[in-house]
Amino acid sequence: xxxxxxxxxxxxxxxxxxxxxxxxxxxxxxxxxxxxxxxxxxxxxxxxxxxxxxxxxxxxxxxxxxxxxxxxxxxxxxxxxxxxxxxxxxxxxxxxxxxxxxxxxxxxxxxxxxxxxxxxxxxxxxxxxxxxxxxxxxxxxxxxxxxxxxxxxxxxxxxxxxxxxxxxxxxxxxxxxxxxxxxxxxxxxxxxxxxxxxxxxxxxxxxxxxxxxxxxxxxxxxxxxxxxxxxxxxxxxxxxxxxxxxxxxxxxxxxxxxxxxxxxxxxxxxxxxxxxxxxxxxxxxxxxxxxxxxxxxxxxxxxxxxxxxxxxxxxxxxxxxxxxxxxxxxxxxxxxxxxxxxxxxxxxxxxxxxxxxxxxx
Amino acid sequence: xxxxxxxxxxxxxxxxxxxxxxxxxxxxxxxxxxxxxxxxxxxxxxxxxxxxxxxxxxxxxxxxxxxxxxxxxxxxxxxxxxxxxxxxxxxxxx
Numbered sequence: 001x002x003x004x005x006x007x008x009x010x011x012x013x014x015x016x017x018x019x020x021x022x023x024x025x026x027x028x029x030x031x032x033x034x035x036x037x038x039x040x041x042x043x044x045x046x047x048x049x050x051x052x053x054x055x056x057x058x059x060x061x062x063x064x065x066x067x068x069x070x071x072x073x074x075x076x077x078x079x080x081x082x083x084x085x086x087x088x089x090x091x092x093x094x095x096x097x098x099x100x101x102x103x104x105x106x107x108x109x110x111x112x113x114x115x116x117x118x119x120x121x122x123x124x125x126x127x128x129x130x131x132x133x134x135x136x137x138x139x140x141x142x143x144x145x146x147x148x149x150x151x152x153x154x155x156x157x158x159x160x161x162x163x164x165x166x167x168x169x170x171x172x173x174x175x176x177x178x179x180x181x182x183x184x185x186x187x188x189x190x191x192x193x194x195x196x197x198x199x200x201x202x203x204x205x206x207x208x209x210x211x212x213x214x215x216x217x218x219x220x221x222x223x224x225x226x227x228x229x230x231x232x233x234x235x236x237x238x239x240x241x242x243x244x245x246x247x248x249x250x251x252x253x254x255x256x257x258x259x260x261x262x263x264x265x266x267x268x269x270x271x272x273x274x275x276x277x278x279x280x281x282x283x284x285x286x287x288x289x290x291x292x293x294x295x296x297x298x299x300x301x302x303x304x305x306x307x308x309x310x311x312x313x314x315x316x317x318x319x320x321x322x323x324x325x326x327x328x329x330x331x332x333x334x335x336x337x338x339x340x341x342x343x344x345x346x347x348x349x350x351x352x353x354x355x356x357x358x359x360x361x
Numbered sequence: 362x363x364x365x366x367x368x369x370x371x372x373x374x375x376x377x378x379x380x381x382x383x384x385x386x387x388x389x390x391x392x393x394x395x396x397x398x399x400x401x402x403x404x405x406x407x408x409x410x411x412x413x414x415x416x417x418x419x420x421x422x423x424x425x426x427x428x429x430x431x432x433x434x435x436x437x438x439x440x441x442x443x444x445x446x447x448x449x450x451x452x453x454x455x
Binding site for chain 2: 011012014015018022024071072097098099121123290294
């Protein structure tokens with residue numbers, strides 16, 4: 001009789017693999033609202049949708065998702081705490097035996113709310129710092145005073161016994177401040193991580209890329225290849241969106257993931273079971289059927305080993321799920337160049353890759 | 362008084378086809394139970410003794426009563442050791 005002897009990480013991986021085969025949505029991103037009290041210039045949410053599911057409707061969504069196999073929820077927005085009933089929704093989810101994670105800018109955290117959140121035992125709380133000083137952070141959030149509010153909010157969560165993760169997207173204005181941000185996070189009791197790359201907006205606009213570091217700035221940043229992502233030997237693959245992952249928008253639209261603007265249906269018009277399992281639309285069926293070998297252009301790309309292609313971003317950029325993503329191509333070339341620079345620095349073999357062919361791919 | 366076995370109430374678990382996945386309070390520790398362990402898990406609702414569960418196991422799987430009793434005991438010991446269930450004393454629910 002086996003109760004599983006492998007490590008927890010392996011078992012989680014095994015479970016997810018099985019759920020992929022069965023299209024069980026164990027992970028859901030619930031966008032409670034698109035309203036936000038900050039005005040971040042790079043934010044990918046550029047829709048003006050103000051229609052929002054009520055508390056009762058969210059409870060029904062949670063019931064339906066749980067019945068479909070949901071285990072893990074990420075509550076995000078907008079800013080989740082601008083909804084006065086955010087805690088009611090999160091508490092209901094927890095009582096239904098679901099694990100919750102939160103993404104919040106922390107500016108609206110009160111001592112009482114911090115304690116209430118801690119009582120829910122969230123798996124993780126993510127927040128963002130766009131600088132180690134008010135001037136840098138607020139040049140992105142475009143709201144005076146937001147830096148201090150975020151820092152104070154993080155401290156309240158820490159006092160309540162939680163360990164928030166400060167996530168920083170590396171942008172032009174703050175690349176040099178990463179060590180200071182890390183230091184600040186540690187000082188206030190949080191952990192920190194930084195990531196590279198900005199996705200286009202939900203509607204396909206490329207305005208977020210104006211904040212992205214250029215290739216030369218990446219090289220000058222001194223952040224190194226490790227920071228920008230490891231190589232993927234087999235090249236880009238397919239993700240779990242539409243299989244184990246789904247997303248529900250503030251008004252009840254169901255998507256394969258929160259970055260993927262392929263509307264599968266609306267929870268007010270059809271049950272989740274109908275949208276996800278009984279009558280999946282043709283696009284969802286295709287997404288689920290996609291294999292690595294279906295990414296024909298990517299398979300022959302010379303920098304595929306440096307590519308972290310996102311199907312959702314490819315779809316936003318080109319309208320195709322199986323085509324190349326210009327953003328991913330750009331980043332893959334950047335990683336390739338970093339590798340070459342590292343090799344030159346180490347007096348290793350001179351690169352032989354043809355840059356013109358890269359640009360064509 | 363008879364010893365019964367009960368799953369820890371605050372654990373989250375789901376059946377995925379013929380297996381059961383049990384997830385720890387942190388949401389990260391994952392335990393996978395195979396077909397027979399999953400059967401035993403579902404029976405451990407605090408109303409049955411190990412012997413009663415073994416009888417049920419014989420009815421659902423091709424095992425002898427001795428094998429079933431040994432299987433049930435080994436599984437319960439293991440799951441109890443992992444903090445996923447505990448013994449309780451009481452009269453079985455009629």
